[in-house]
Amino acid sequence: MAIATVNPSTGETVKVFEALTDEAIDSKLTLAQQAFEQHRHTSFAQRTEWLHRAAQLLVDEKERFGKIMTLEMGKPIAAAIAEVEKSAWVCRYYADQAESILADVPIETDASRSFVRYQPLGVILAVMPWNFPFWQVFRFAAPALMAGNVGVLKHASNVPQSALAIEEIFRRAGFPEGVFQTLLIRADQVPQIVADERVKAATLTGSEAAGASLGSAAGKQIKKTVLELGGSDPFIVMASADLETAVKTAVTARMINNGQSCIAAKRFIVHDAIADEFAERLVHQYAALKLGDPLDPQTDIGPLATSTILNELHQQVQACIASGAKLLTGGDPDTVPTRSIPSLQHGTFYPPTILTDLPSDSPARQEEFFGPVALLFRVPDLDSAIQLANSTPFGLGASAWTQIETERERLINEIEAGSVFINGMVKSDPRLPFGGIKRSGYGRELGAEGIREFVNIKTVWIK
Structure with missing residues (x-):
């Protein structure tokens, strides 16, 4: 290179x-x-x-x-x-x-x-x-x-x-x-x-x-x-969570740096009781994001850093769909609005994308998606949420949302990660040690x- x-x-x-x-x-x-x-x-x-x-x-x-x-x-x-x-x-x-x-x-x-x-x-x-x-x-x-x-x-x-x-x-x-x-x-x-x-x-x-x-x-x-x-950070939302704040934070946590962050929330693990509403709200907020010139202060999402990253991300999305995953929004770089702007038509833009219903044997469950793509999972209980959160080779950060003390303690103690943020998005802070475990x-x-x-x-x- x-x-x-x-x-x-x-x-x-x-x-x-x-x-x-x-x-x-x-x-x-x-x-x-x-x-x-x-x-x-x-x-x-x-x-x-x-x-x-x-x-x-x-x-x-x-x-x-x-x-x-x-x-x-x-x-x-x-x-x-x-x-x-x-x-x-x-x-x-x-x-x-x-x-x-x-x-x-x-x-x-x-x-x-x-x-x-x-x-x-x-x-x-x-x-x-x-x-x-x-x-x-x-x-x-x-x-x-x-x-x-x-x-x-x-x-x-x-x-x-x-x-x-x-x-x-x-x-x-x-x-x-x-x-x-x-x-x-x-x-x-x-x-x-x-x-x-x-x-x-x-x-x-x-x-x-x-x-x-x-x-x-x-x-x-x-x-x-x-x-x-790398990281494939889980964002766990239990039934007791403040749903409005959780969804708003979920968008920010996934889209930070155009989705290209090791500690971005990548896997959204949501309790069955609120999963439909969470998905509906997430799709709605994704649709409101503005793709465009990153020098424009009104732009929410700019281009991916290189064409290689764009191609690899799109291949991952297409592989998920081919394996049976459901596409809720996005997924096609040819549809981004920047295609119609002459100065930006060759830019490496990718639309905000949400995939759900990923099969249990899908390779995507083990991979890091480096771009504005969210993977949405439904779980019936806390045990399933923790098991899914720990099911990847990564262990960088995790965000979990609950108002129940016993759930909070289990999430802190049982999630395999270098950091766990309760009711907030994962972020680095000069005052706090930062790093991961596993791969x-x-x-x-x-x-x-x-x-x-x-x-x-x-x-x-x-x-």
Whole structure:
């Protein structure tokens, strides 16, 4: 895949970049290692000052950065600007909290004094996806740099301008040269970087295949990794739920980022007693969503990021219908209104789609649908809801709706996921650890747990 900005709304190739040569990669890793030897000794006060400046740059130029994201991967402009603001939030959180989170932890033992000290590891490689081009990077970089590490970024090939803009932000904020660098490289160049002795650990957000590849390469070098992979998050609605709020939230939870989010609600598991009404309301609200130019503030859903994603999603939908699933709305990209707009007729738009009555042996029950497609299931009771929720290989997040205390406790305890949100949609928050289990990955980002992933947890014993 070329490293290029291709506007998914129009299909136009905006700008093409050359991948770094092996010699250029080596030079950048040398610079990163040299930067680490200095950065590890800077004070928390100095890092805090730099990171607060980065946050302010994000806020001051949020419209500019938002437009870069929308141009490269198609998210609605309002969502892009909100993503920039959230990136500023994570910078401020770690700027203010890192020192206390990483303070020495005293422990009573047979020593005169013993404690745990957290120290940086060195150069950390981040392999990041296109769907949240700024947020995914900043939620890694803010804690990593505050801990005293330095970062090198291999961003997705379709968001190179976002990647370069992020490097620019850290440089303008005052971080010394080499503390954060963007590497415009191909995927097949990643293993050589993982194998380089100057790189001490790696983190990846992306597909199962990408995670398995990076995890395998790092495992051969005995290097720490954090992986945040796919999800097929359940959205469980029991009979006691506030149905109006649940349906409204269901639309937002599925359509966030044009449906291209690992933690988007994808499987709607609804109690029989309210399933008909839930489906009727969901179809009605889907019909009101506006597809169109993502730079138009009135647009609800923009294009999918690439034509490959569009084709794969449509194949999944068609396979479901062929297996016996019922199509409630959408399902045909040739019917989207953007087809009649000359400037958008080549855009990768997919209509909001709802499928139900999926056969129990349908492969779709085990797959992640990365786009505006909802899978609707009916269940007779809580046992069936939990069993269905846990029936996929994924375990990222889950949303559940009930007013009954005993149901709430069972859902919290029995759903196999890295997070469970009761009466709310799954979302990431700098204050809370984020990550999954099963094939959704391992390790955590954000919160205190996130900043401690890439440090040496050193035991100190003094007599």
